[in-house]
Amino acid sequence: MMTLDVDAVRAFVTIADLQSFTRAAEALGSTQGAISVKLKRLEERLDHRLIERTPRQVRLSAQGAVFLESARDFLCAHDRAIAALSSSRRHFALGIAAHVAGPEVPTLLARLNAHDPGLTIEVQLDTSRALLDAFDRGELDAAIIRREDDRRDGEVLGPEHFGWFAAPQFEHRQGEPLRLAALSPVCGVRDISTQALDAAGIAWTEVFLGGGSSVVTAAVSAGLAVSAFSCRLAPAGSVEVSQRFGLPPLPSSEIVLHSTLTDAKSREALRTLACAFREHRASSS
Known part of the structure; x- marks a missing residue:
């Protein structure tokens, strides 16, 4: 045999x-x-x-x-x-940025559990900036975030592309400020979208702000506002409207895995995590 x-x-x-x-x-x-x-x-x-x-x-x-x-x-x-064969359980604190977390998350956690059933996984969702600060303080073993600055360390898991999304019935009257739904002022997506509008000389007003991703998604789905989303995470039923309303292109970013773990078993778990993320993105693209 x-x-x-x-x-x-x-x-x-x-x-x-x-x-x-x-x-x-x-x-x-x-x-x-x-x-x-x-x-x-x-x-x-x-x-x-x-x-x-x-x-x-x-x-x-x-x-x-x-x-x-x-x-x-x-x-x-x-x-x-x-x-x-091991009676000891290991602990793994993983931060995933809320604006990165999407359909990949169940796949990531299932793959980690299958790889190491003795691993206790603690998942924290927050903004990329907050998670990076927690990672730097040693509160997280690993963090999956969207790159928001010039920090170059970390393993790139894939590109992140953005667009302007609205409900098909949304109307923007010429001459009026663009009705914008955005996350909190510390959200990087809000920063890149408002900066792009300002650079293009397009007037805008925030009609929904800081209510969390569910509020922003609800406002867009209801046809009340436009918002910038990752193209992976745009609300169901929404459409990309940059050409329709003459909105400026949004710069792409990268999704990055940060970790300082060095022991072999943890490194293997991180490799499993990264591979699961890439595989899911490839199969859904």
Whole structure:
């Protein structure tokens, strides 16, 4: 009966997730040469090429794409079996920016739990600025935020694009200030939207402010105002109205994972978190 080496399978999944031998080696605390050897042994064991590698690209082969989900299941079963032998529970404090949290969150938490059933996950939702401050104070083990300044550390999980959204029935009368619904004054999305309007010389007035994302979403859905949203998180039924009303383009940002954890098990949990986020975005794009 064929048996598989756990480390070799983990190397394959990490390469597939990060699309890089170098980054995979860093994530696993190994070297690029060792990762390559493990992959080669696994491919020889399965008698299939799993990864296609060129000077510019690392991607799954057809056989690798078929094997990937089974490989994930194999690793999850292994990790659950190991975790079951430990009576100690570990604690993980994770901050997720409220304006980043979306349909990915259940996937992230489910993947973390499957990866490490002995992990107690404490999730905190707040603005990116508040979470970054809490992270700097050591109150959070990791934080997923939207980049709002020139801080360069952290792992980029993906781009974040913004647009102007309103209900299809919303009307903006020419010559009147744009009716704007916005989050609190410390919200970065409010900053970029009002700055863009000011730079374009478009008059605006806030008719809903600081009531939380649910209030802003309700105001937009009811046709009472326009608001800037991440294109991932725009209210259901709303439409992008920048061309319709001549509104200025909004600059894109990035979603970033910050962490200072260094132990191997926590680093693996963070890699699982990052991969789950990327996978969900890719499947829903």
